[in-house]
Amino acid sequence: MNDDLDPNLDLAEQVLQLLQAAPDGIAEYTLIQQLKDRHSGHVPNLPLADKLVLFRTHFLLFNALYRLRERLWQEQTHLLEISPLCIRLLPYQPGNAALSERDALRDYYLDMSNLQGTDERDVERLLTSFWTRMQGGEEKQAALELFELANERSLDLPRIKQRYRQMVSEHHPDRGGSTERLQSINLAMEILERYYR
Structure with a gap:
């Protein structure tokens, strides 16, 4: 059985597949390892011991997570809870103001210049x-x-x-x-x- 992720999917879609298979949520580190193990072409397949590789991998994942969270919210299908210890899909709840509030982390991770400009x-x-x-x-x-x-x-x-x-x-x-x-x-x-x- 081939467990590789579909290379035609963007990182947010690959992450969604992995989250759907983990209803209790998943830690950031485990999610990164699963992406690497399943040969996602969107995250560097390099040791995370290198600080710059770790930063870039973390940034790419969180960029995908925040994009996915917004899309799921607009589709009114799920609320995506994002924290390094537990990333999980929750049922959509109308009236929740979570995405209408200003979120500095969201702004940071959605600005790709923060990735490109960080050495x-x-x-x-x-x-x-x-x-x-x-x-x-x-x-x-x-x-x-x-x-x-x-x-x-x-x-x-x-x-x-x-x-x-x-x-x-x-x-x-x-x-x-x-x-x-x-x-x-x-x-x-x-x-x-x-x-x-």
């Missing part, structure tokens, strides 16, 4: 800015963002440790991750342990 130095600056916030008064929030837990309402240390183990597994150098990323994950865990003991 390795820019990605490094984004990461440096993130870690500067980590060292400042926003360290807890930055650590939660790194763990993709910033939007979870009820959060405790066991949940944080579970996420930590997942991230270490995903980003360990033995699995193609980078030592720098692993060090960042470990630092974030140290910070969160101080707040959630």
Whole structure:
């Protein structure tokens, strides 16, 4: 059986197929891996350990997600929930104002000049800015963002440790991750342990 995605479909349509097969939702990382495993020609089939490759892959996916969300909303078929931890299709609910509000992330990802104009130095600056916030008064929030837990309402240390183990597994150098990323994950865990003991 051939599990490859139809190369004639654009990335948004390929993503829709994968989301329809995952009714409980899917994490961004898993979605990227599925696109690569099924030979989507729309995402770079390169190791995500390279910061620029990771940024470009993330950007292309989120551009497709926001385009898909708007299309499904206009067709009144689904509401697409977008977050790095869980991307999922929800039933359309008329009267929901979610897409009428200004969304800075949507604007960013739909502007392709943000992809084309971002080079390795820019990605490094984004990461440096993130870690500067980590060292400042926003360290807890930055650590939660790194763990993709910033939007979870009820959060405790066991949940944080579970996420930590997942991230270490995903980003360990033995699995193609980078030592720098692993060090960042470990630092974030140290910070969160101080707040959630």
